[in-house]
Amino acid sequence: MPLAIDPAKLPKPYDLRQAQIELDRLAALWCQTDETGLPGAAERQALLTAVFGNSPYVSHLIVSEAAHFYSVLADGPDSVFNKLLNDLAGLALGEPDETSLMRELRVAKRRAHLTIAIADIVGAWNLERVTAALSDFADSAVAAATAFLLRQAHNSEELDLPHPDNPALESGLIILGLGKLGARELNYSSDIDLIVLFDLDRVRYRGKRTARECFVKLARGLVKLLQDATQDGYVLRVDLRLRPDPASTPLAMSTIAAETYYEGMGQNWERAAMIKARVIAGDVPAGEEFIGNLRPFIWRKHLDFAAIQDIHSIKRQIHAVKGHREIAVGGHNIKIGRGGIREIEFFAQTQQLIWGGRNPDLRLRQTCTAIEQLVAFGRTSRQAADDLIAAYRYLRHVEHRLQMIDDHQTQTLPPAGPDLDRLALFCGHANTMEFSETLMHHLGQVEDHYADLFEEAPALGGQGNLVFTGTEDDPETVATLERMGFPDGSTVSAMVRAWHHGRYRATRSARARELLTELMPKLLEALSRTADPDTAFKRFDSFMHSLPAGVQLFSLLYSNPGLLDLIADVMGSAPLLADHLSRYPMLLDGVLTAGFFEKVPDRPAMSRDLRRQLSFVDDFQDRLSLMCRWTKDRQFQICVRLLKGAAEGNVAAGELSDVADAVIGELFPAVTSEFEKLHGKLPGRGLSIVALGKLGSREMTVTSDLDLIFIYDIPEDVEGWDHLRSDGPKPLAPIQYYARLAQRVITALTAQTGDGKLYDVDMRLRPSGNAGPIASGLQPFERYQLNEAWTWEHMALTRARPMAGDPSLIGHVELSLRRILTANCDPAKLRKDVLEMRERMAQQHRGDSIWDFKHRRGGLVDIDFIAQYLMLRHAHEHPDVLRRNPSAALARLAETGLIDRAMAGRLVDAVNLWRQLQQMTRLLVGEQVNEGKLRAATERHLAKVADCPDFSTLKGLITDRFEIVYEDFRTVFGLASEK
Numbered sequence: 001m002p003l004a005i006d007p008a009k010l011p012k013p014y015d016l017r018q019a020q021i022e023l024d025r026l027a028a029l030w031c032q033t034d035e036t037g038l039p040g041a042a043e044r045q046a047l048l049t050a051v052f053g054n055s056p057y058v059s060h061l062i063v064s065e066a067a068h069f070y071s072v073l074a075d076g077p078d079s080v081f082n083k084l085l086n087d088l089a090g091l092a093l094g095e096p097d098e099t100s101l102m103r104e105l106r107v108a109k110r111r112a113h114l115t116i117a118i119a120d121i122v123g124a125w126n127l128e129r130v131t132a133a134l135s136d137f138a139d140s141a142v143a144a145a146t147a148f149l150l151r152q153a154h155n156s157e158e159l160d161l162p163h164p165d166n167p168a169l170e171s172g173l174i175i176l177g178l179g180k181l182g183a184r185e186l187n188y189s190s191d192i193d194l195i196v197l198f199d200l201d202r203v204r205y206r207g208k209r210t211a212r213e214c215f216v217k218l219a220r221g222l223v224k225l226l227q228d229a230t231q232d233g234y235v236l237r238v239d240l241r242l243r244p245d246p247a248s249t250p251l252a253m254s255t256i257a258a259e260t261y262y263e264g265m266g267q268n269w270e271r272a273a274m275i276k277a278r279v280i281a282g283d284v285p286a287g288e289e290f291i292g293n294l295r296p297f298i299w300r301k302h303l304d305f306a307a308i309q310d311i312h313s314i315k316r317q318i319h320a321v322k323g324h325r326e327i328a329v330g331g332h333n334i335k336i337g338r339g340g341i342r343e344i345e346f347f348a349q350t351q352q353l354i355w356g357g358r359n360p361d362l363r364l365r366q367t368c369t370a371i372e373q374l375v376a377f378g379r380t381s382r383q384a385a386d387d388l389i390a391a392y393r394y395l396r397h398v399e400h401r402l403q404m405i406d407d408h409q410t411q412t413l414p415p416a417g418p419d420l421d422r423l424a425l426f427c428g429h430a431n432t433m434e435f436s437e438t439l440m441h442h443l444g445q446v447e448d449h450y451a452d453l454f455e456e457a458p459a460l461g462g463q464g465n466l467v468f469t470g471t472e473d474d475p476e477t478v479a480t481l482e483r484m485g486f487p488d489g490s491t492v493s494a495m496v497r498a499w500h501h502g503r504y505r506a507t508r509s510a511r512a513r514e515l516l517t518e519l520m521p522k523l524l525e526a527l528s529r530t531a532d533p534d535t536a537f538k539r540f541d542s543f544m545h546s547l548p549a550g551v552q553l554f555s556l557l558y559s560n561p562g563l564l565d566l567i568a569d570v571m572g573s574a575p576l577l578a579d580h581l582s583r584y585p586m587l588l589d590g591v592l593t594a595g596f597f598e599k600v601p602d603r604p605a606m607s608r609d610l611r612r613q614l615s616f617v618d619d620f621q622d623r624l625s626l627m628c629r630w631t632k633d634r635q636f637q638i639c640v641r642l643l644k645g646a647a648e649g650n651v652a653a654g655e656l657s658d659v660a661d662a663v664i665g666e667l668f669p670a671v672t673s674e675f676e677k678l679h680g681k682l683p684g685r686g687l688s689i690v691a692l693g694k695l696g697s698r699e700m701t702v703t704s705d706l707d708l709i710f711i712y713d714i715p716e717d718v719e720g721w722d723h724l725r726s727d728g729p730k731p732l733a734p735i736q737y738y739a740r741l742a743q744r745v746i747t748a749l750t751a752q753t754g755d756g757k758l759y760d761v762d763m764r765l766r767p768s769g770n771a772g773p774i775a776s777g778l779q780p781f782e783r784y785q786l787n788e789a790w791t792w793e794h795m796a797l798t799r800a801r802p803m804a805g806d807p808s809l810i811g812h813v814e815l816s817l818r819r820i821l822t823a824n825c826d827p828a829k830l831r832k833d834v835l836e837m838r839e840r841m842a843q844q845h846r847g848d849s850i851w852d853f854k855h856r857r858g859g860l861v862d863i864d865f866i867a868q869y870l871m872l873r874h875a876h877e878h879p880d881v882l883r884r885n886p887s888a889a890l891a892r893l894a895e896t897g898l899i900d901r902a903m904a905g906r907l908v909d910a911v912n913l914w915r916q917l918q919q920m921t922r923l924l925v926g927e928q929v930n931e932g933k934l935r936a937a938t939e940r941h942l943a944k945v946a947d948c949p950d951f952s953t954l955k956g957l958i959t960d961r962f963e964i965v966y967e968d969f970r971t972v973f974g975l976a977s978e979k
Contacts, residue, residue, distance in 0.1 A: 001075070001076050001079075002038060002039050002073060002074055002075075002076065003039055003072060003073050003074075003076050003077065003118070003122065003124065004039070004122070004124065005039050005043035005044070005046065005047050005122050006043075006122070006123070007042070007043060007046035007047075009122070009123050009428075010046055010047060010050040010121065010122065011050050011054060011121070011425055011426050011427065011428045012050070012053075012425045012430075013049050013050055013052065013053020013054060013425070014053050014054050014421065014422040014425045014426065015053050015054070015422070016049075016053055018052060018053060018056075018059075019048070019049045019052035019053035020052075021052075022048070022052035022059050022062075022063065023045075023048055023049070023052060025063055026048065026062065026063055026066065029063070029066045038070075038073050038074055039073055044073065047118070047121070047122060048062070050121065051117075051118075051121060054405070054422060054425065054426040055117070055404045055405050055426065056405065056406060057404060057405060057406050057407040058113075058114065058117045058118075058121075058404055061110055061113060061114040061117070062114065064110065065110055065111055065114055068080070068111045068114060068115075069114060069118070072114070072115050072118050072119075076124070077115050077116070077118060077119035077124055077125065078119075080115050081112065081115045081116070081119075081133055084108060084111055084112055084115065084137075085136060085137070085140050087108070088105075088108055088137075088140040088141065088143075088144050089140060089143075089144075091104055091105075091108075091144045092140075092143050092144035092146075092147040092148070093147065093165070093166065095151065096148065098148070098225070101144070101145070101148050101225065102225055102228070102230060102232070103230070103232050105141055105144065105145065105225065105226070105235045106230065106232035106233050106234065106235055107232060108137070108141065108235075109137070109141070109233065109234075109235045109236070110232075110233065112133070112134075112137040113188070113407075115133075116130055116133050116134060116137075116188070117188070117404055119133075120400060120404075127393050127396055127397065128366075128368075130400065131180070131184060131185045131186055131187070131396070132184050134186040134187065134188065134190070135177075135180075135181055135184040135185065135186040136184075138177070138181055138186055138192050138236055138280070139177070139181075139280045139281065141226060141235050141236060142175055142177075142192070142194070142222070142226070142236075142280055142281045143168065143280070143281040145221075145222055145225040145226055146167075146168060146173065146175055146222065146281040146282055147166075147167045147168055148225070149218045149221045149222060149225070150167035150168060150171055150173060150218070151164060151167045152221075153214060153218065154167065156207075157206055157207070158205065158206060158207035158214050159171070159203070159204060159205060159206065159207075159214065160204040160205075160206050161204070162204070168281065168282050168283060168284075169283070170202065170283060170285075170286075171202070171203070171282060171283045172198050172199040172200070172201075172202030172203035172204075172283055172286055173196075173197075173198055173203070173215065173218070173282040173283055173286075174195075174196070174197040174198065174199065174255070174279060174282045174283055174286050174287040174290060175194055175195075175196060175197075175222075175279070175280055175281035175282045175287075176194065176195040176196075176197065176277050176278065176279060176280065176287060176290075176291075177192060177193065177194060177277070177278050177279075177280040178193040178194070178195065178242050178273055178274070178276055178277050178278075179192075179193035179242070179273070179276060180193075180276075181193060181194075181278075181280065182276035182277050182278040182280075182365060183276040183278075183365040183366050183367065184278075184365070184366070185366060185367065185396075187396065187399050187400060187403060188399070188400045188403040188404055188407075189403035189407050189408060189409045189410075190237075190409065191236065191237035191238065191239045191409060192236050192237070192238055192239065193239050193241075193242045194222075194238055194239070194240055194242075194280075195240070195242060195243045195253075195258075195277075196215065196218070196219040196222070196240065196243070196251060196252040196253070197252065197253055197254070197255050197258055197287075197290060198211060198212075198215045198252060198253075198254055198255070199254070199255045199283070199286045199289075199290070200254050200255070200256065202283060202286055211254075212250060212252065212253075212254065215252035216250045216251050216252045218252065219240065219251035219252040220251060222238065223238045223240070226238050237409065239471075241471035241472075242273055242471060243258075244257075244258055244261035244262065244265075244266075244270075245261065245265070245501050245502065245503060246471060247498065247501065247503060248503060249261075255286075255290050255293075258290070259290070259293055259294065262274075262294055262297045263297060264508075265502040265508055265509075265510070266297055266510075267469075267500060267501070267502075267510075267513060268353065269469035269500075271297065271298050271353055272346075272349040272350070272352075272353055272469075274291075274294060274297070274298045275298060275349055275352055275353075275356075275363070275365065276365045277291055277294075278365065279291070298353075298356075299356045299357040299360075299363060300353075300357040327339065327440065327443055328416075329413060329416070329420070329435075329436045329439055329440065330413060330414065330415040330416035330417070330420050331412060331413060331414075331415050332412070332413050332439075332443075333411050333412045333413075333475060334395050334398055334399060334402075334411050334412075334413065334439075334443075335399070335411035336411070336474055336475060336476065337443075337475075337476065338443065338447055338476070339391075339442070339443030339444060339445075339446040339447040339450070340395065340411075340443070340446070341392065341395050341396065341399070341411070343446050343447070343450040344367060344371075344388050344391060344392045344395075344446055344450075345367050346450070347371070347388060347446075347449065347450055347453065348367050348370040348371050348374065349370075350453070351374055351379050351380070352364070352370055352374075355374075355377065355379060359377055361373055361376070361377070362374070362377060367392060368389045368392060368393075371385045371388055371389055372385060372389075384449045384452070387445040387446075387449060388445070388446060388449055390442065390445075391442035391443070391445050391446045394438070394439075394442050395442060397427065398413075398423075398427055398439065399411055401423060401426045401427045402423060404426075405422070405423070405426065416432075420432055423435070424436075465477045465479075465480050466480060466481075466520060466521050466524065468493060468496045468497050468499075468500055468520070469497075469500070471497070473490050473493050473494070474493070477489070477493055478490050478493055481493060481524070484524065484525070484528035484533065485528045485533040486524075486528065486533045486534055486537060487533075487534050488534065492524075492534075492537055495537070495541050496520065499513075499516060499544060500513055500516070500517070504544050504545055504547065504550075505547060505548055505549060505550075506544055506547035506548070506549060506550030506553070506554075507544075507550050508550075509549075509550070509551060511551050512549070512550035512551045512554055515550070515551065515554035515555060515558055516550065516554055518558060519554060519557055519558060519564070522561060522564055523540075523557075523564055523568075524537075526564040526565050526567070526568035527540060527568045527571065527572065529565075529568065530568050530569065530571065530572025530573065530937075531572055531573065531935050531936065531937025531938070532572055532935045532937065533572070535571075535572065535935075536568055536571040536572035537571075539571040539572075539575070539578040539579075539582070540567070540568075540571045542578075542579075542582050543567075543571070543578065543581055543582040543585065545582075546582045546583060546585065547585050553585060553588065556588065563588060563591060566591060566640070567581070567588070569643065569644075570640070570643070572937075573643060573924060573937065573938070573941070574639070574643050574923050574924055575924070575925065575926055576639075576702060576703070576922060576923055576926060577636070577639050577640070577643065577923065580632070580635075580636065580639075581636070583756060584629075584632050584636075584755065584756060586629065586755075587632055587633060587636045591640075596637055596640075597640075597641065597644070600634070600637060600638055600641070600655045600658075602658065603658040603661055603662060606634070606658055606659065606661075606662040607661075607662045607665055607666065609630075610627070610630055610662050610663070610666050611666060613626060613630060614626060614627070614666060614670075620670060620674050621753070623670055624667075624748060624751065624753055624758075625753045625754060625755045627663055627666065627667060627758060628753050628755040628756050628757065628758055629755045630663075631659060631663055631758055632755065632756060634655075634659045635656065635659060635702070638652050638655045638656055638659070638702075639652075639702055639923060642702075642919060642920070642923060643923060643924075645944075648916060649912075649915045649916035649917075649918070649919035649920065649945075650699075650912060650915055650916065652702075652919055653694075653698065653699045653700055653701065653915060653919065654698050656700040656701070656702065656704070657694075657695055657698040657699070657700045658698075660691075660695055660700065660706060660759065661695075661803055663758060663759075664689060664749075664803060664804050665803070665804055667745070667748055667749065667758075668689060668745060668804040668805070670748075671741070671744050671745050671748050672686070672687070672741065674744075675740070675741050675744050676728065677728070678728055678729060678730050679726045679728040679729075679730050679731065679732050679737060679740070680726040680727035680728025680729070680731060681726060681727055681728070682724065682726050682727075682734055682737055683715050683724070684712070684713040684714065684715040685713040685715075685805070685806040685808055685809035686712065686713060686805060686806055686809065687710055687711070687712045687713075687738050687741055687742065687775065687805060688710070688711050688712070688713075688802055688804060688805030688806065688809045688810055688813055689708055689709075689710060689745070689802070689803055689804040689805060690708065690709045690710070690711060690800050690801065690802050690803065690813060691706070691707065691708060691799075691800070691801045691802075691803045692707040692708070692709060692765045692796050692797070692799050692800050692801075693706075693707030693762070693765065693796070693799060694707070694799075695707060695708075695801075695803075696799035696800055696801040696884055697799045697801075697884045697885045697886070698801075698884070698885065699885065699915065701918060701919055701922050702919065702922050702923055703922050703927065705759060705760035705761060705762050706749065706759045706760070706761050706762065707762045707763075707764075707765050707796075708746075708761055708762070708763060709763070709765060709766045709767075709776070709800075710738065710742040710745070710766075710774065710775035710776070711775070711776055711777070711778050711781050711802075711809075711813055712734070712738040712775055712776070712777055712778070713777075713778055713806070713809050713812075714734070714777040714778060714779055714780075734777075735773070735775075738775040739773060739774045739775050741775070742774045742775040743774060746761045746763070746774075749761050765793070765796045767781060767784050767785070767789065767793065768784075778809075778812060778813065778816060781816070782816045782819065782820060785797070785820040786819075786820060786823055789820075790833075791829075791830060791833035791834065791837070791872075792833075792837050794820065794821065794872055795834070795837075795865075795868040795869075795872065797817060797820060797821060798821065798867075798868045798871055798872070798882065798884065798889070799884045800817050800884070801884055802814055802817075818879065818882070821871070821872065821875050821882055822875045822876050822879045822882070823876065824876045825872060825873065825876065827873050830869065830872055830873055831869070831873075831973060831974075834865055834868075834869045834973070835973060835975075837865075838861070838862070838865055841855065841861060842855075842857070847859065849929065849931075850955065850958050850959060850962065851921060851929035851931070853914040853915075853917055853918045853921075854914075854918070856962055857962065857966045857969075858910075858961065858962030858963060858964070858965035858966035858967075858969070859914060859962065859965070860911065860914050860915075860918075862965055862966060862969045863886055863890075863907050863910060863911050863914075863965060863969075864886050865969070866890070866899075866907065866968070866969055866972050867883075867886040867889040867890050867893070867907075868886075868889075869972070869973070870889075870893050870898055870899060870972070871883070871889055871893070874893070874896075874898050878896050878898065880892065880896070881893050881896055881898065886911060887908045887911045887912070890904045890907050890908050890911075891904060891908060899972070903968050903971070903972075906964060906965070906968060907965065907968060910961050910964070910965045913946060913957075913958075913961060916945050916946070917942065917945060917946065917958075920941065920942060920945050921942070924938050924941060924942070925938065939951035939954075942954060946958075
């Protein structure tokens with residue numbers, strides 16, 4: 001029967017000039033055509049003018065497939081399309097080679113598109129028939145390609161097919177169509193969402209590799225056959241990203257692996273996607289069985305309130321409002337934009353998920369039929385259903401016309417101008433204004449009904465869409481993220497989707513993902529308020545990646561929203577703390593304890609707290625782990641207070657030193673006790689620990705290691721010392737005994753436990769440096785220091801602080817250190833040695849950066865050398881000048897008249913400034929400061945630390961202070977001024 005054409009129902013042509021050109025081209029092809037049985041010439045002319053004046057793509061199809069177009073006109077689209085599908089079915093059962101198969105599929109695609117477009121434009125087919133035809137063609141093309149690939153595997157003896165003449169039958173290969181293909185609602189230029197599965201109980205694999213490798217290869221072949229562009233074009237774009245966790249799973253999965261994933265980690269949006277799943281090719285009974293096995297995952301028998309909460313929270317991530325809308329027609333995305341097709345689909349699918357477990361009649365793939373069933377079930381009003389279905393039909397109509405113009409896979413309307421005018425006419429409107437009014441009416445209806453879904457749920461807040469379901473970016477979400485301050489919204493969106501896919505251990509449980517969904521808007525809002533949202537987000541992603549589990553933490557954050565702000569602050573401002581938190585997320589527990597933001601307890605109180613906690617633990621390894629947790633908690637507390645401005649750098653230095661003191665004070669007796677169980681004891685007062693460096697002077701930073709030396713007691717009244725052994729099961733000689741005990745202490749301090757390690761230890765300041773014994777006897781130590789030691793060793797001893805051991809031994813070590821430091825010295829040699837050592841350090845550490853507060857000339861090393869030089873030079877006559885802290889030493893030297901008071905004041909001020917800035921740069925930036933990469937907020941923070949109005953002023957202050965200190969250094973050492 002000839003195609004019925006009513007010119008009054010055809011769209012007006014936009015480009016009459018182009019239409020005439022194409023009419024002339026076609027006339028040349030038809031000059032010998034018998035017009036018997038065709039629609040009338042006027043009707044044909046009207047159709048061709050409507051197509052040629054609006055759609056370059058369909059115009060090309062008519063000219064290139066003129067004979068097929070003739071058949072559509074003569075026989076009608078139904079007959080022609082059915083024959084095309086029958087030919088494809090025959091192709092699937094034949095044995096073409098790859099090249100001819102690819103060509104035949106592409107020719108069939110052109111003819112199918114032409115047939116469907118003509119039937120759609122003349123109004124011969126309604127929306128359901130158009131989308132079904134597009135889907136049926138896709139089914140047939142996938143089936144033909146699948147049969148070819150299965151037969152190819154059979155011929156190569158990788159597979160043993162039960163029915164080689166009908167390859168798919170009982171093959172064990174399953175091709176599922178999802179999305180619009182699964183629902184038989186495919187659009188004109190849509191890609192197709194596929195999942196490729198294989199049932200190991202049905203597959204008869206005979207190859208030399210594995211069944212999985214065979215089917216992965218087959219999946220790649222399927223994509224090639226359908227998607228690769230040749231001179232004949234392409235067939236279908238294939239999307240395999242709806243398979244379970246596509247970023248970490250192969251292209252083809254076993255059914256058991258897929259079922260395991262869905263049962264253990266399947267998300268609610270995946271439940272929604274599987275509503276539309278349909279077996280489109282391969283072993284149909286096996287596929288139906290797989291879908292049947294997933295019914296408990298998709299359709300919950302009872303109302304799952306946790307799942308409902310998750311669904312509602314997903315809905316509430318989307319910015320839905322009623323009325324007062326401002327949508328520009330030009331550039332609007334009619335699929336995923338506000339009031340678009342996705343909202344209609346989501347309207348149906350979310351309610352299907354909630355109610356479909358109790359009512360099997362709601363388990364429908366098609367959108368409109370599902371909405372109708374929601375009316376029958378009493379979940380949707382008749383008016384809402386009518387409005388949504390009418391909008392769905394209209395938006396799909398516009399979508400098809402838009403894609404017919406150039407065969408572009410797009411749902412975004414062209415901007416206002418000629419292209420939008422063309423689309424308006426092609427959609428059957430008199431002009432663009434009429435088109436815009438109609439479109440806005442339907443978008444508004446959808447938006448209002450969609451917003452009704454939110455009325456029973458409190459808003460999560462947020463500045464717009466925050467949708468992280470599926471495998472693609474939601475453009476509105478990307479735009480929202482970028483408005484919030486994230487420079488690359490697409491990257492953030494992809495990373496959040498990775499969290500929801502359960503790729504991190506923290507998000508593998510359904511409950512963790514539900515909590516995360518609820519937290520997401522507030523979390524992103526907190527991160528967006530930081531100085532550098534992008535960096536803060538990436539650090540939070542690293543933090544997420546390191547979490548062993550998520551439910552506990554997400555519950556903690558859910559119950560304590562203030563923690564989100566602290567985490568965001570840490571992630572955005574303090575890389576060192578962010579890294580610390582990533583490695584030890586349990587630190588957040590301590591934030592909730594009373595007094596976290598208050599002043600840190602003093603050393604005795606710290607020791608009591610640590611001792612109390614240790615009293616509940618007996619095993620040494622458990623005690624070590626507890627000490628690590630306690631230390632990290634205290635360090636984190638101190639650093640957070642420093643970050644928040646609640647503590648100054650010098651105060652934090654003392655507090656960090658107190659933490660180390662408390663730990664060593666409890667660790668040393670524990671290690672000694674364990675050691676004595678094996679090796680017993682020796683006469684005398686045992687071993688003492690002496691702190692040097694920043695621990696000795698109580699100036700520790702957030703990255704300081706421990707400079708330690710070990711001194712043991714040699715009783716003067718013990719005879720036969722050389723032959724003495726300890727009294728344990730495994731006796732040791734004294735030197736060996738104390739060396740091993742000292743090493744045990746070092747090992748305990750540096751051991752990596754499940755909760756990290758306590759500290760790094762540096763022993764290079766012991767007598768003779770790395771070449772010296774690990775532990776020294778008190779008398780030999782004193783003799784060495786008085787007779788053999790280098791000047792640098794005495795300089796290091798100015799900071800020496802005995803901190804653990806027998807109190808009597810500690811007292812004797814103190815006296816010994818005093819004797820060493822107050823010994824008479826040669827001032828000239830001392831000056832020469834100090835300057836030579838400073839020169840060597842300057843060669844090793846150039847100190848070019850103004851942010852190198854330690855090594856740059858005029859920095860901390862210069863001030864330390866001034867204080868140490870003056871103490872060593874004058875301590876013989878003025879022993880009271882000895883102070884471990886250089887600031888205290890300089891103050892005392894000034895009081896004694898051994899340094900100019902004004903100079904001492906300048907140097908002390910410089911020490912305080914350098915220490916404060918050093919603490920903050922270590923916290924905010926790290927060990928190395930790259931000024932070119934400093935964020936504006938970091939610059940402001942550093943300026944504030946030094947009470948400077950801006951960063952430029954701070955840099956000027958630092959430069960001036962370096963010059964002043966270096967000039968004072970030259971003055972103290974009698975060097976010529978460089979000014």
